[in-house]
Amino acid sequence: MTETTTFREVMAEIVQRITEGPWGPGTLLPGEVELAEEFGCSRTTMNRALREVSELGFLDRKRKAGTRVRMAPIRQARFEMPVVRAEIEKTGAVYRYALVSREVVAAPDWLRARMGLKARARVVHLLCLHFSDGVAFQLEDRWINASALPQALEQDFSEAGPNEWLVATVPFSEVEISFLAAAADAVMVQHLDHALGDPVFCVERATWWQNAAVTLVTLAHRRDYRMTTRY
Amino acid sequence: MTETTTFREVMAEIVQRITEGPWGPGTLLPGEVELAEEFGCSRTTMNRALREVSELGFLDRKRKAGTRVRMAPIRQARFEMPVVRAEIEKTGAVYRYALVSREVVAAPDWLRARMGLKARARVVHLLCLHFSDGVAFQLEDRWINASALPQALEQDFSEAGPNEWLVATVPFSEVEISFLAAAADAVMVQHLDHALGDPVFCVERATWWQNAAVTLVTLAHRRDYRMTTRY
């Protein structure tokens, strides 16, 4: 091996041995020291390589037990959750935002339960639309906990979407994301190109910050929308 | 600082400074050497910490340019794509598999176009059901390219699902995954607890290996299924 053996090369070789070579599912790999010797690199490098391969989902590492090839590689899909604006503009289309409605109300029971709000919590309820080249692309149904974020009461969200305001205001959060299929309701029918009961692809995102509920949003997408990733 | 400063502690402190402390979005961080000095650790450790924080999506690192706090943290959702069996058994329910139908046919045009198959390619078409505690959980509509995988013709898939056979047979693949909402068709109505036209959450997964199409599968889920992740 003439050139320097980088940990990436080692990774590649390991993956190859797993996927095509002698290390089938369930195989117990030799120890790091032995492998490092075979590959002509330091244990540090071998450790890095093995760690990253295991992060890819191929290996299962346990102290003392050793490194074992996963029976079924954990195939994890990564979906970047783009800001709608970026997602639309990436396609070359023109983005436009519109506020449909805004109201400040007492949190309904289902919302209180869902987000863990106190009784009589006040929330800002928004309906927004995101257009791609003039066509409704996404309907945003958002609730913001005004008890935790009183500044939300002063925002009117007529110019910019609440998402952009939120990411700039609330620094970091605990997030729960769900993907689901829902039946189009009256509101969706009115704003998106759907018929009543049509299947709608929805993303629901609940956000907390320091154990306080921040916001719950449901993003309903236009007809035939797909969320796709490759790897 | 009495106890050992592990790279995790350093990470935590860095994240805290980004989310709550002085390092707002866009901040240019001090160099690794300086930070290592401040935190009382080696540059190696600081490097590891910064690398992992940047993998979390908070930091943007470039040689010479330095380490900068991302304007909008890349909110990426990671969905582990579990084998159905594991997903069901994790909930404590009993898993059962059933083959609904199996046929070997010439690939229909839409499939040829979708997967890039040659004309007159033969495919194995399977319909399978995955039960959770006796209730239909997922309907699997799978096409396997028999031209690339002739072994598939000898499998009858009556005992074990094609997924488990495939992961054991085809080593590693290029995958494209889509999430979408579809309207329940006659087949789904028959096997899942759906009415015609009901919204169904579907996962579509196309797989290639060495530029040859391997399989295309659509997984239709039971009513009200959600795919959820937290971070």
Next chain:
DNA sequence: ATGTTTATTATGTCTACACATAAGGAGTCG
């Protein structure tokens, strides 16, 4: 036989140092 302690071992992480590499910036030259 069964439960508890102890030794062993593979991975996890830290340190200090070195060289590689990419990219910004200064200086040079047409």
Next chain:
DNA sequence: CGACTCCTTATGTGTAGACATAATAAACAT
């Protein structure tokens, strides 16, 4: 003024060596 070269600098990655930790396996006691 613009294009080029070279230097500087921050991150990227490599080495060897050490100690920490978790989990298995063996030895021991009940």
